[in-house]
Amino acid sequence: MPKSVVIVGANLAGACAAEELRDMGYEGEIHLVGEENALPYERPPLSKDFLYDGLTAEDISLRDNAFYSEKKINLVLGSRVTSIHPDEGKVCLQNDTEIAADNIVLCTGAKLNRLASEFDGIDGIYYLRDLEDSIRLRDALTKGGDVVVVGMGVIGAEVAASASKMGCKVTAIEYSSAPMLRCLGDDLGAWSKAMHEAEGVRVLTNTGLADVKHENGHVTAIETTTGEKIPATIVIVGIGVTPNVELAAAAGIELDNGIVVDMDARTSVSTVYAAGDVTMQPGYYGGKVRLETYDNAREQARCVAASIAGEEQVKRRAPWYWTDQFDVNIQIVGSVNDASDLIYRNRDGERSFTAIALEDSLIVGAVTVNRPQDMGVLRRIADRRIEVDAAKIADDQIQLRTFLSA
Template sequence: IVVVGMGVIGAEVAASAVQAGCRVTAVEPGGAAMLRTLGGRFGGWLSELHRARGVTAHYGVGVSALEREGGTVRTVILTNGVRLESDAVVVGIGVDPNVELAAAAGLRVANGIVVDAQGRTSDPHVWAAGDVSNQPGFFGTRVRLETFQNAAGQADVAAAAILGGAGGYVQPCWFWSDQYDFNIQVAGRIDDSLRLILRGDLEGDSFTALFLSDKIVEGVLTVNRGADMAVGRRLVGRRAVVNLAAAGDVQVPLRSLI
């Protein structure tokens, strides 16, 4: 199986295919798996995990053509000329929101349907929620999020607003991904420019990473530490200011940082 794109979808497919006994080759124009969501360091960690489980990956390379044989793709040709034979190709390279209807109705559209914190579009009688919406983000910039949690939470608030409610939905992103025997959860913002505090060992099978701007927790990554994420989400949601020494001391319970 050739997996094109090692974002969340591609990485999950690669892991499942390996576990199902397939030989997997991945092609990713970025430098690592899930680079956009995990940043360079942890994208590198995940890439190594896939390599160790048998995925052959071509990073920094794109696909220039797919060749068919009898109606089935049999060869994937990379931008560097490498030819990969395949029984099946899985393409997971992201989505474009379907904004045609909204645009035709005259709503403001910019990487999704532009909405306020209640899901209201540029027409006060029309609401939008979920993947298709471009909404005010928790960290100040506008975002278009693609998670169940966001679609559900934003829809709740939009429905309440239609009924006259006053609340808004401006929450940090939270999602998880299961790959091999690793449960990976992310809340908030992971960025290589943020200060990193690691609780646990990257070489082990579980750890928690905190990402801080100054002393404010902006993002949390947990690997096989779901209990830490329950606390981590609260730290991010409250923009908690933490004691750096305590945050980095695994003897200090994460909960005590709240």
């Protein structure tokens, strides 16, 4: 019997794991099962150019159908996996089909946190996770109106920028003291708030959602925890996600705010692996982390494939991600959130600067604003754990790449 891998979740991590397995010479069967109907696609454009630049589903597909046929990847779309049985070597699908599996890979991602159920069914409230959400939101934003964004994490901040670019009047409310606080920390969070305000977004921090007002089933306004009533025809909710761990939980796999995996992306059950947003993994800087980023999904998918194909493991890199808002590209490596002091290069450039967090002369976090070249070098410095001198790295006249040869 040929070996067989069943990958549950046909999006970024799942599709990359399937592709990597073939690239690494795995000759067994590969079944990639996903509940969405669309071919595996890129989510990052959904909150950005898919909304304002008229992209199509085809534009954001990772690969076309022919690719999966050529690679002999059995793509099963529109089909939900209802249970996994590693001991019996099989997974079950919603239509009572079973697929034999020597290895199971869980790439089930995360689901959106939603407002209290009393607000279900009110027309004009939007969430954004998948392609269909983005199509619905685009249709609404194209018509224009008063938009309130609830939650200014990365996705909320991106959507606020996109809605504003599309000509809507945007107010964003954020429970904490700054937008994207978890990624940027206080200093840069304050900068981000000012940047959004300069673009015309009204940003209310330390402000939560108290109520959604509606008439004839359609939203008319929201009320904030500070008592303000803000007119709204469109409310976009971005209040985080929860990992889809139900299949793993039912199979007795260890969980901790996600599916716990080791450095090889293996779960507590030796034939089951997991990758992407759903995992809780050993952090590059110690501890455990759950990363909800594009790069992590790809890297962990490669790691799963190497484990199953018996190939050499991929060298780990410091976590990295990006976001685009208005004309600003922000890239983040590691975390600057806990830094008491950030070192700036070119801080006077309002929309072009770099911030670095050092700990014992090592880069533990850095943020670049419209300076992707800096990020390229900073990632290499962080990955190689090269010690740097604080005064020198603060000097924008000294090229960052000189630290690579230090």
